[in-house]
Amino acid sequence: MAGRFELLSEQGLRLDGRRPHELRHIKCKMGVFEQPDGSAYMEQGNTKVLAAVYGPHQAKGKKTETNDVIINCQYSQATFSTSERKNRPRGDRKSQEFKMYLQQALSAAIKSELYPRSQIDVYVEVLQADGANYAVSLNAATLALIDAGICLNEFVVACTASLSKSNIPLTDISNIEEVSGGPKLTVAALPTAEKIAFLEMSERFHIDHLETVIETAMAGCREIRDILEAAVKEHLIHIGSAADWGRVC
Template identity: 50%
Template sequence: MAGLELISDEGYRIDGRLPSELRRTRCRLGVFTQADGSAYLEQGNTKVLVAVYGPHEPSPNMRNQVLPDKALINCEYSQATFSTAERKNRPRGDRKGQELSMHIKQTFEASILTELYPRSQIDINIQVLQSDGSNYCVCVNAATLGLIDAGIALKDYTCACSVNVYRGFGIKDLNRVEESTNCPAIVASMLPKLNQMIYVEQNGRLHADEMADALLVVTSGCQDIFTLLDAAVQDHVRNLTTNVGRE
């Protein structure tokens, strides 16, 4: 897809968005009653479901990893077999999925106040129901909502965004087609209120000036995600309060 025009002469992307626009986002907290916390998030056509369990006593197979001064974060990532249209891209428990699981785990080890839960375990179970680009970012954003729903103490919201650099433009929140090009890209997660980056991955070469601009765009994208997630949490809390009041 090297020859694909990502931005038209009129300034629109292949899905009709402006370079600075996020995909349409829909989310809901508390989708499972059996889990301590749960959330569902759509960003465009990428759809992710998260269930959070804990803090609880470490499971038998994890006891050798238990930490005396903080919680052990266990992240399980999976992708539904029907999540992609292309047969060759269907997940088979490959290395990419394992790497995503590790990166998400490391992200939340940096954002959860793990010292408040010594000798315990927190499980973050993530399933991608439909994949259309920016899987890491959507999983992180959905997991943040699940952790908030579970009442897990966080330093801040953890928000993630992806950016392509195309002809000097920073393109936010990549879909699958944009992600598949050879354009340099950055994927990052941050704590928006603290203005602190906790994960950055660069794909492709960027000039120092382009890198600085791309980081500004990805930071702006994370802040946009924060606004959406915070609004969803506020709505969820209001609904809970209203329901309690009716009872």
């Protein structure tokens, strides 16, 4: 671990001036498209993601026999999402991997028993990649699912965490911290139930620190959940009030 760059300054601030437990600024918007059943836009620092959900609709082909819902995800990164332009074809390894991770985390949240013989399509596009791409994608996908009126057990949110050289856990790491060589731990969780839906680690660190780093990521998840919940409520109030709650009463 000798080559690792120190992520915390002497004053205890990170490279972008945050404190160790601070999240990046989160901005989100629901119902950004007209065509899909649900859609959302999410910004976490400079990472910007669009998500669209189609369905639940009839599953195509042989899959109709199953009594469970089929969750079909697609993850892609825009050509201009990173500092160097790079044409990323849809089927490359990394996006295939992220796609499976998204499926795994979302299937923990969706109440699949309510949707027999159906399929839900989730499309995620990263417009700007600045670290924690998977986590932000999942958060955007959750918002889009809620916008589509799909039954969920609860919010499924993801957050990343890292460990500085002085063994202080860091929440929500940005791209520069990612490439500076710190370990990266991604946790997707159901925060209220305190269940972990998905966990990934990119580099080794001592097992003694694992618990604190996971707890840091979980704390980040809880914080993100509260932010998302407030955003959902505000969105509902806006679209409900326009029609004087006519569709309700």
